[in-house]
Amino acid sequence: MESLIYLRLRHRVEVKPDSTIKLSDIAQIIAPEKILLSLKQMPVYQVSKADKTSVVIDIMKVIHLITEKFGAMDIQTVGPSQTIIEIIYKNRKLSIPFFLLIWILLFIGSALAIMNFHEDVSMRLVHQKIYKMITGFDESKPLILQIPYSLGLGLGMIIYFNHIFKKRFNEEPSPLEVEIFNYQQDVDNYVVMNENKESIKRLDDH
Structure with missing residues (x-):
């Protein structure tokens, strides 16, 4: 139980351009006190201009980063297996x-x-x-x-x-x-299906 970690990825997260995404930004975490703070502060992804408006972070990449930093851990995941990072640029004022x-x-x-x-x-x-x-x-x-x-x-x-x-x-x-919610769900599914491979590749590059 001392090495047991529970992760629940958030479905969608909004960030600013050039942000460094930490694990606590994209997930709820339950872990032993001695590693909890380090887990929350662990960098997961660096947003760049190449990401344009969105990027998908997969739970497998998160697990890989955790085991790479902390060694073999018992990681239990709950909820969605991907987090959609939406990059929010400064909106122009509507005339x-x-x-x-x-x-x-x-x-x-x-x-x-x-x-x-x-x-x-x-x-x-x-x-x-x-x-x-x-x-x-x-x-x-x-x-x-x-x-x-x-x-x-x-x-x-x-x-x-x-x-x-x-x-x-x-x-x-x-x-x-309700219609807007359903539309957003369809958009999210499309983003996950079409950008997941590219996002994992970008994560590997980083």
């Missing part, structure tokens, strides 16, 4: 004209999509029929139905996405957040 242009494009695109949908399902005709069923009169523009419907449509979208600006209504993830 206000560019932001307004994107906002206008999204607004117009969304408005056209909603209008085309309502035209396809003949929503105006539906409102006219509902108005006639309730009042018994024909009305070409039943605003008493159309205005609340329009307001309810916007309110429904706010509730559906669980956000109004930065405020959340509850802790449940919105459908958009």
Whole structure:
């Protein structure tokens, strides 16, 4: 038990360019007190410009580095077998004209999509029929139905996405957040599958 080490790699870690990645940055560690501090401070990888935006560190390389430094150890791994290192570069400030242009494009695109949908399902005709069923009169523009419907449509979208600006209504993830999470999972799987061999080669070179 004195030489038993437990490692749990983190799934994704964000670092700055040219950072020296230590074992404690990418993993949770349980180990004997006499080597715990040395394990946490052990360099695992040096980020360089050649890495571009991401690099994958495999658990086998971590085990190799530990045994190389501390000799034969009983290492138990838990969780993912790779850690994705995402290199975060300084973001450029978004200009206000560019932001307004994107906002206008999204607004117009969304408005056209909603209008085309309502035209396809003949929503105006539906409102006219509902108005006639309730009042018994024909009305070409039943605003008493159309205005609340329009307001309810916007309110429904706010509730559906669980956000109004930065405020959340509850802790449940919105459908958009779930889709973004699934997309990120697919991206991570792609990175692991396609960059793992290159990352191990770069680690060996270092």
